[in-house]
Amino acid sequence: MKEQQLNKILGKAQDICNHSGGRLTSKRKGILELMLLSNVPLSAYEVTDKYNKSTGSSMAAMSVYRILDFLETEQLVHKLSSTNKYVACSHIACSHTHEIPQFLICGKCQSVKEIAIAKRIADELEQEVANAGYKLVNSQLELQCICEKCS
């Protein structure tokens, strides 16, 4: 990722936090930047190691969990429940609202592509859920795939 692009995203992240009243502190920003620069999802402990190595600090995993929770609340990162790893949102700098995220996870190289689910599919899914007597609250789809490179 180009530095210019990165700065744009970080700027937008700042805006999002300002708007919500959250504080994008330097640690939170550092973690977010690290996530943005990673091309694979990272576990909380991997984030901790990376952060500590790259900054020479010694933040505890506990703090990283808190920061990841914060970033998740702001929808700046997402947690993949199928792998217990975290990934930066691909749509931070986009202007559209954040739809149901759909993650395509490569089973070989672990790379992840976040796409927004088509409205039509989302509607149909919700309809199916309603037919079963349930009310859809909030979900993300995590699809096990093979990416172009690996296939």
Place this chain on the structure above:
Amino acid sequence: MKEQQLNKILGKAQDICNHSGGRLTSKRKGILELMLLSNVPLSAYEVTDKYNKSTGSSMAAMSVYRILDFLETEQLVHKLSSTNKYVACSHIACSHTHEIPQFLICGKCQSVKEIAIAKRIADELEQEVANAGYKLVNSQLELQCICEKCS
């Protein structure tokens, strides 16, 4: 669940294992039965406790993990990655092939309903994945919902 119904399912499970060459041992069968009788998903450790209490044995969690893995391979149980819990398949006694499972998980009472995703939606999803340059391998959808009773 009626005992007759339970026996039918266990018989079908036996058939499935025979067909695949796996052995539905008494322990495996005991775990499966326990899962079938539970109306909420259970963690591996919860399964361990239940099994040990109901049989007076002292199986280690390690063995339960192995058994759950086996049952999962045979598609007799599924693992919900969003909650790290296991649930018996709802379609064991059905004759149709096992489609992409779609789990509706109630956020209040934890009950789970497993429905088969509509073919049309599955196709559309696969098409979306293909458009993104990925190839869908094998997925299940876990949707966070509120069930009828709880809403």
Place this chain on the structure above:
DNA sequence: AACAGCAATGATATGATATATCAGCAAGAT
């Protein structure tokens, strides 16, 4: 500037989930 209030982080402990590994055993095949 002093203070109060609240948000963020530090520090430590513990709990929950999952895998690795090697040894012993049981069932079916030759």
Place this chain on the structure above:
DNA sequence: ATCTTGCTGATATATCATATCATTGCTGTT
């Protein structure tokens, strides 16, 4: 009967996540 393979026991360890209380550092008020 011996062999092979798959199943289970037993123990250790790795990985993921939360609980709790103390401390620090903003921010807005007096």
